Amino acid sequence: MSGTSESAKPVAAALHSSAVEDHAPAEAASAAPAAHTTLAQADHAMRHWTDPAPGPLCVGSTQHLRMFCNMLLQTHNPYKPAVIDWPRLSPEALHRVTSLPIWDIAVQTEGRAAIRVRTFAETVSDPLLRRALEMDGAEEARHKVVLSKLVEAYGIALAPEPDYPPPRDPEWGWLVTGYSECIDSFFAFGLFAAARRSGFFPAELVETFEPVIQEEGRHILFFVNWAAWYRRNLPWWRRPLFALKVARVWAFLVWERIGMARGIDADGVAQDANFTMNGSAALGEAMTPGAMIDLCLAENARRMAGYDARLLRPGTVPRLARLARRFVK
Template sequence: MKHEPPNQFDLAAIVPGFRAPPQPEGTPDDTALAEAHRRARHWNSRLFGPLRPGSERHRQAVCRMFRDTFNPYRPAVLAWPDLDEASLRRIVALPIWDIAVQTEGKARLRMAAYARALEDSEMRAALALNAWEENRHKDVLARMAAAYGIKLAPEAPYAWPRDPEWAYLVTGYSECIDSFFAFGLFEAARCSGLFAPALVDTFEPVMQEECRHILLFANWAAWHRARLPWWRRLRFEAKVLAVWCFLGWERIGLARSIDANGRGHAQDNNFTVSGAQSVTGGGISARDLMQLCLCENDRRFAGYDERLLRPATMPALVRFALRLMR
């Protein structure tokens, strides 16, 4: 199995025919930024009638959505605001940066590997752009860490996946889980006032981009399974079930990690609870956090065509948990 150094990611070499999307030179003005953010949040297909999963119309709409809602922000020109000492300490102390950077590094390669394997050129281009955006997220995190003196753990080379479909499913469903909670935590951070509003605003395009990513994934999964003959669909559903079991086990257990000084330590893969305490100062209950996650999930998806499928598993599980908590 070949490995890719952490700082080398040649998407055009992995996915033949891919070309990076155009990005504006210099720093865009406030009007251009506002318009880019609006386009990233709102999209409706010009096609009339239902978008049946697996159909040509569904595929066209999904891929068109992902192209049209692209936000051309450049990590190099993002403005990292000056922070007071207390805010800086809170940022540096958040237990997420190492795993966030490494997760993006793995995601970009897994998505690129699966995009390379796709025969459909339009869906292949959409997934390749998704991989490109994951690499941009990694760049954003690295630049933020450098701006605030956050010491990141050394990155090991990223391994080319043996089974690209399995790797893509693990990444896609993992993002569905993590993004659902991240939406709520992000809003909790905004409302708590513990973090500079300018810093929260800087990360807003990244958060909405994650919403686009899992919208693409949910519709790819529906498109893909609908096109499979019944015997291959049984295998696919078994693989999906295995992925969910794997992700559940991963989040229950403790993942080994390397700290900034090279020492091994245990790091909880499910950092939702510790993250909630960090961004709110402990001022939010588990029930309130789950309700906030549901509201933010609905809000972030509200601007996209209602005929496109939304990730449904995490919202359903949390609504069920809330009923039990009553």
């Protein structure tokens, strides 16, 4: 096995040129192994994190806040999407990529997420939590850049992007983003694994997106711990109001996904955004609903396994998936 892991390869592609661009040719050659080692370490650090403080964790405590904020901040991977070396695709692979009906919604989703997270961060007074939220928002913005660069590299035509105004209720925007990612990432984990093993996408392209997929896992881990911490620290009389707000968010997301299942986005534009629900066939590996649920559950557990076991894991979507699994083959 080489010094750079498979999942670190896109990071190496994104950072290697900037790491050696100021060296003479001989110096650049000698700097390359060190750069790859550093990048492999960054990739490993993004996926594995344990708080050094021993003992059990009390949800809602100052220790809990410090732990989930440090998890996000200390696992940040500094890859640079602007210099990703996008792999050359065969005509068949290029057609598969450009024909997927997901790119408009993917770019717009990241654009909305970035402004929502940043807007909520501005309302937070705790310096550590604010830093973590700003990091989250910056990573969402970076995802949009990655997608925009992919679209540019492969000549994918997009509809004109809408404006991304800040939400009138910052907390509402943050909750919508967090719970939406809990839903979408669960299915994206499985679809990504299906694309990897089916060979639908070239391995180089799959690996290019690996850091983005893992970052979404970090984001939802951060969010579900924030939500539990925040709820515990609300005055008792505000907790029912917050629970009602969360219920309204879930109702909004269910209604939004009903529209997606019909192929219509929030602006009335036709889209096939139900891709996350039934996209295994589109990715070249037709799977039964039960097999798809099993894969999503396994990938969700795998991507969360490297982080401190005391942190809460996303629970609602996996529980619903396990319930649905009882009734499907």
